[in-house]
Amino acid sequence: MAHVTNVRIRSAGHHVIASNAIAALQAKDKKVAHEVLGSRSIAPKALAGLHGHSPKHNSLLAGLPAADYERLLPHLEFVEMPFGTTICEAGEQMQYAYFLTGSIVSLLYETADGASSETAVIGYEGMVGVDIVMGGGASLNRAFIKSAGYAFRIKAAVLKEEFARGGALQSLLLRFTQALFTQMAHTVACNRHHTIGQQLCRWLLLSLDRLPSNKISMTQDLIANMLGVRRESVTEAARKLQDEGLIHYSRGQITVVDRSGLEAQIFECYTRLSKEYEGLLVAHR
Structure with a gap:
């Protein structure tokens, strides 16, 4: 079976802009620079050099x-997140945690023979690097x-x-960690009890929840690797969803034409997960 490592892209490194250097990006606007240096906050105008992103988009x-x-x-650094980049291998100590804004990261479990499957997906709602604060040391995934972004x-x-x-x-990160474990538990159940077509629907919906549009750029080979199934199975499932107009x-x-139709395909699993996930992440507010 082909696996994700076949399509791995090793970048030379993230393009980094330190938060405390934002004023330099706006040197021509003295008023904005003064506001940033004085308050240590990021004003909307000061984000022109950060592609419109703010830490609070996480x-x-x-x-x-x-x-x-x-x-x-002052400790946050703005980084580009190129598609296909591995930011941490299983067994490695993470040197950074990543609060995502406009990108999506997949957590993959890989077996000794190179097979892999996605255990969870993280977007703007969370952070990559819970292992850092949970005392486990090396990353398990x-x-x-x-999905490229920032x-x-x-x-x-x-x-x-x-x-x-x-x-x-601490409270926020513990709640997010619990939400992440909940997602992983649902993934295990879905992979065990649902058809490949239903797994594909769930995968599409979880991606859509973290994207600004209804379009997902992803090859069937990569989807198959993330689901841990044969590419032919994904091709057949995708063809069926397309024939049904979804x-x-x-x-x-992939352009999702009928989101409600996808939800109907996997209603119990996706809806229940969404409610539990949202409840954990908003209960503190």
Whole structure:
């Protein structure tokens, strides 16, 4: 079976812009630069050099009280997240945690023979790197960028120190970790009890929840690797969904035409997960 490592792209490194260097990006606008340096917050105009992104586009960072957010801000670095990049291999110690804004990361479990399957997906609602604060040390999964975008990263040592303070950040990360475990449990059940067509529907919906449009750029080979099934099975399932008018697939791009139709295919699994996931992440607010 082909596996994800066949399509791995090793980048030379993330393009990084430190948060405390934002004023330099706006040197021509003295007023904005003064506001950024004085308040240590990121004003909307100051984000022109950050592709319109703010740390608060991540739900966890947006949920922090002002004092906690301001304390973290100087330690955040804005990074590009290129499609196909592996930001951490299983068994490695993560040097950074990533608060995602406009990207999606897939957590993959790989067997000794090279087979793989997706155990969870993370987008703007969460963080890649819970292993850092849970005391487990090395990552249990490979973290693979399946949708390009951006993130704000923070050094592992800084995150550990902030987590040890307790308070809002610790509570948010513990809730997110529980939500992540819930997603993993649903993934196991779905893979065991549902058809490949239903698994594909669930995979599409989880991706859509973290994207700004109804279009998903992904080859059938990669989807098959993430689901841990044969490519031919994905091709057959995608063709059936297209024949039913639920999706349109062409040259590596899937357009969801009827989202409610996809939800009907996997109603119990997806709806239940969505409610549990949302409940865990918004209960603190």
